[in-house]
Amino acid sequence: MTNQKESNAIIEIEDLDFYYNQTKALKNVSLDINKNEVFAFIGPSGCGKTTLLRVLNRMNDLIPKTRVVGKVQIEGHDIYDPNVDVVQLRKSVGTVFQKPNPFPISIFDNVAYGPKAHGIKNKKELMEIVEESLRQAALWDEVKDRLNDSATGLSGGQQQRLCIARVMAVKPEIILMDEPTSALDPIATLKVEELINELKQNYTVVIVTHNMEQAARVSDKTALFLNGSIIETNETNQLFTNPKEQETEDYITGKFG
């Protein structure tokens, strides 16, 4: 790692262990993620990708008896410091979940939810945020005439883009995406991937995916996880074309996983 890269890192993870009760789900993970970079986590099921993602905005706080050992810094701040305001942290580190989970309220209210929760009341301002976010998520044209309809009436792909819009309405710095396209058809997947490419301009994106082509298409860097540890981290095209570790080669050639 060069110094220049380190200074650019927006997320710095150092010697991280993570426990569910007594079970160690992450072992000695160290990782730097740069600003405006799309970073992919790949690896077989159960290797800890989701767990690490949830460590990054402290969603694991919601699960009882979990424990973090080690250091996680975002923009230079230790996010597990007792003085950290989790609400502020989650505001700047948004999540798009594996399963689209729009709230059972109107499309407009879904997108306006975050800004409202953070104190924006002005109707006009909210409308602007909603439109902007829906445009960014490439959903505006499809829903602009039915903003007051329930979000649960949207298709799966539309719901997922709505969830992306919802996160963007909060204007985070970092967007975490946990297998965002696993419930989507190829066309919707393509739309979300295009979107990720655009998001890179303004956001840092961490994406978990099982689909190695997807990792190759959208990400700048990739980390391969096995059993809670990182096996290899590299530029995505390097990792796929020229893996350094035997396990990486085995995984990407489909020998296991």
Added chain:
Amino acid sequence: MKFQKEKNNKSNIEEGIVKVILFIMALSSVISLGLITFFVFNEGLPFMINYGITDFIFGTTWNPTDQVYGIFPMIVGSVIVTVLAMLIGAPIGIAVAVYLVEIAPRRVAKIVKPAIQLLEGIPSVVIGLFGMVVIIDLLRRISRGPLSEYLPAGYQTGYSVLAGVLILAIMILPTIISISADSIRAVPQEYKEGSYAMGATKWQTIFRVVVPAAKSGILAAVILGVGRAIGETMAIIMVVGNSVQIPIPGWETLFAPVRTLTGNIALEMGYAGPEHRQALFATGIILFIFIIIINSLTLLLRRRRT
């Protein structure tokens, strides 16, 4: 053939017998409902039509000795007591449900939950006793003391709308709490995570996501509570005074003694002559219609949810 049905297989026959028995049992509940409905309507309807439906429903005098049967005061009594009881009981019940599911530490929930179940199991006559001893006494002191100048003498006994409202509010709490708690518990974790992940606080998550998502279940809980309240008899008879009169409108209503539809039937059936008896059955029909309306509302909501 490998998957062919065996004809006289023993377990097939057993299955068939069990099915028939279960069907008869299921049928029996439908039959009882049918029989009850038939008898109530058979006894009450001809009377109601003879007497005149509007005279019966909107008549304000109930005097069986003179063959005058107007049940409007009882309808008013039932409606007032039920509506006010809901206004108190529903918000409290919903709040308790939210607290139990989303906020209370496990230790507290462990104590409160069985307590609520126990409350549900207390016979209404016992709750009525509590009302007679504690609530009536308190209300009597208030209405004979500071409020005595403003209330007619008949409103100062403590036996009143307010006593009925308080008792009913207590009695519907378990229904409202347990059903709303179920529907709050059924709100998918993903909704909550989605909310937290955007930096919403716990309170925002509860009031803007969890409660709205549980809305139809909570509404069903309230409606069932209404059904329970309007049908309650024993405890109500013991505390509302049972006099047939339409209360003075205004805050004084709270201290007015009233009679409910259920009370009317229970109090007079024991000594009623033939026509009087039919009038009481007709009272039952009105009650029946109330309950049917309430239950269809619940069904409607259930259907809309799925």
